[in-house]
Amino acid sequence: MRRHILPVFGLLVLGLSIAAAQQPPPPQGAPGQLRPRPGTGRQPEVPPPSIMDYKPRSTLVVPEHKVTRARFPVVDIHGHPPAFSSPEVVKNVVNLMSPLNIQVMVQTSGASGAELKSRLDAIAAAGLKDRVAMFTTVSFREVAPGWGERAAQQLEADVKAGALGLGEIGKNLGLGTMKADGTRLKVDDPELDPLWAAAARLKIPIFLHLGEPQEFFQPLDFSNERWQEMALFRERRFNDRARYPTFDELMAERDRMLMKHPKTTFILAHMGWHANDLARLGKLFDKLPNLHAEVGAVLYDLGRQPRFGHDFFVKYQDRILFGKDSFQPDEYPYFWRVFETADEYFDYYRDYHAFWKLYGMNLPDAVLKKLYYQNAVRIVPGLPTAGLPR
Numbered sequence: 001m002r003r004h005i006l007p008v009f010g011l012l013v014l015g016l017s018i019a020a021a022q023q024p025p026p027p028q029g030a031p032g033q034l035r036p037r038p039g040t041g042r043q044p045e046v047p048p049p050s051i052m053d054y055k056p057r058s059t060l061v062v063p064e065h066k067v068t069r070a071r072f073p074v075v076d077i078h079g080h081p082p083a084f085s086s087p088e089v090v091k092n093v094v095n096l097m098s099p100l101n102i103q104v105m106v107q108t109s110g111a112s113g114a115e116l117k118s119r120l121d122a123i124a125a126a127g128l129k130d131r132v133a134m135f136t137t138v139s140f141r142e143v144a145p146g147w148g149e150r151a152a153q154q155l156e157a158d159v160k161a162g163a164l165g166l167g168e169i170g171k172n173l174g175l176g177t178m179k180a181d182g183t184r185l186k187v188d189d190p191e192l193d194p195l196w197a198a199a200a201r202l203k204i205p206i207f208l209h210l211g212e213p214q215e216f217f218q219p220l221d222f223s224n225e226r227w228q229e230m231a232l233f234r235e236r237r238f239n240d241r242a243r244y245p246t247f248d249e250l251m252a253e254r255d256r257m258l259m260k261h262p263k264t265t266f267i268l269a270h271m272g273w274h275a276n277d278l279a280r281l282g283k284l285f286d287k288l289p290n291l292h293a294e295v296g297a298v299l300y301d302l303g304r305q306p307r308f309g310h311d312f313f314v315k316y317q318d319r320i321l322f323g324k325d326s327f328q329p330d331e332y333p334y335f336w337r338v339f340e341t342a343d344e345y346f347d348y349y350r351d352y353h354a355f356w357k358l359y360g361m362n363l364p365d366a367v368l369k370k371l372y373y374q375n376a377v378r379i380v381p382g383l384p385t386a387g388l389p390r
Contacts, residue, residue: 051228051355058357062344065360067336072369073103073388075376078168078207078269078296078323080109084119084134087126094131096329103131103373103387106380108168108207110137112158120162130386135207136163138195140173144180148194155195159202164382166199167207168269174210174250175238184245187253193260200264205292205379209269210254212238214276217247229352247273258288265379267321268293275301278312285319292379294323295335295371300348303338303358310361317367321375339363339371 081093084107097105111119116136123132136158138151155166174187187210199206215226217238224230230237238244245253251272258266268291274281275298284291295302302309313320324332331349341360348354363371373388 055351058345060345064346065337065341065343066333067340068333069099070101070332070336070372071340071365072372073101074322075104075106075373075383075388076102076324077106077108077267077321077376077380078294078325079105079107079327080325081105081107081327083107083109083111084122084132087122090123090126090128090132093327094126094128096327097131100329100332102332104376104384105132106164106376106383107132107134110135110163110167112136112138112154112163116158116163117161130384133164133380133383134162135165135167138166138169140177140185140192142178142180143185143189143191145191148191151192151195152198155198156202159204163204164380165205165207166195167205167209167267169206169208169210171209171212174253175212175244187250188257188260192257196257196261196264200261203265203381205265205267207267207269208254211247211250211273212236213273214247217244225355226353228355232352255284258284258291262288262290264290266291267379269323270294270296270298270325271301271320273298278305278308282312282316285316292319292321292375294321296323296325297353299335299338299358300350300354300356302361303348304354304356306338306342306359306361310363313361313363313367313371317370318375320371321379322372334358339368 076097082089084090084093093105097103107119110116111134116134119134123129123134136155138155173185177185179185179189179191196206213226215224216230216236218224219239220227220230220237238247254272266288268281271278271293272281272284274284274293275295281293285293322335324335328349334349337343337346338358338360340363342362343360345357345359348356348358369389377383377385377388
């Protein structure tokens, strides 16, 4: 009898091993779940820090080239300084621009009608029409038949008053804005066509912020590289399919609209949210000669791909404009450093956007000039040029 025990026991162990191997893997990214790091099979012997607390000091010692002032004068095509409500506000903004070598600030917290006129009057009273400019805006609330023609008329009046472009058209278009009939207002809704066409007739650019980063549309799990930001800001979660379209659905609406209006100059804010997939943006550039993009608030993506990013900026040097988005003077030097140096592994200014480091793209001077001011001057008629190189 004893000689049968080991074979039976061996069969039992083999069966348990096979059953364990056939079990599905543990769920990925369950909140609060601690999983062994790949390749170690070990758990920490001390309590691990939270994602909010872990701020390791880098011991890497490499050359550093801090850039406090842009190499060439800059047109910030995506500016959100304080509203130009008085000459004093305008003067204060310009005083903060000058040390950074920002020559022209385009106010894309747009204003329309009487408010636009008030902002333009404040700029004139400050004597700073050569340093700041205004875009106008439009409300997409309750779009219904006839809306497009009325919006086009208002746009024409605002341009006549002194607005140099339309925008920033915000992310609510395509995401949260509803039509008068209660349905979601899609980016390519035909009722909007008269507005886009009016911009072509008036020869002004349209500045579009459509959508949000791609990961904001994905599940909030531990594989999402924007987990921290989405966890901190509920309003940045667009992953509820009952409320929002997918990222690709929204981009398809945008692209169909762009294709319908080849004579209108468009600027995609935030690189169209394709800074993490520059080849996708390149395909759009190839199809649409009237399309441009700006770099506001996506430095975290550009600075982690310095070689591919460098080549992309060289190839499409006539299509990319500088923009910063939020007006934080101490953050601009990070842009100068990424664009102008070949520095390695340095901090980004907002850690909840990115937990990784940045690298310099070391762009050629000819590309920097186009990025910083030449492309903006070319596509925005009437932009102040008094302080810009010829």
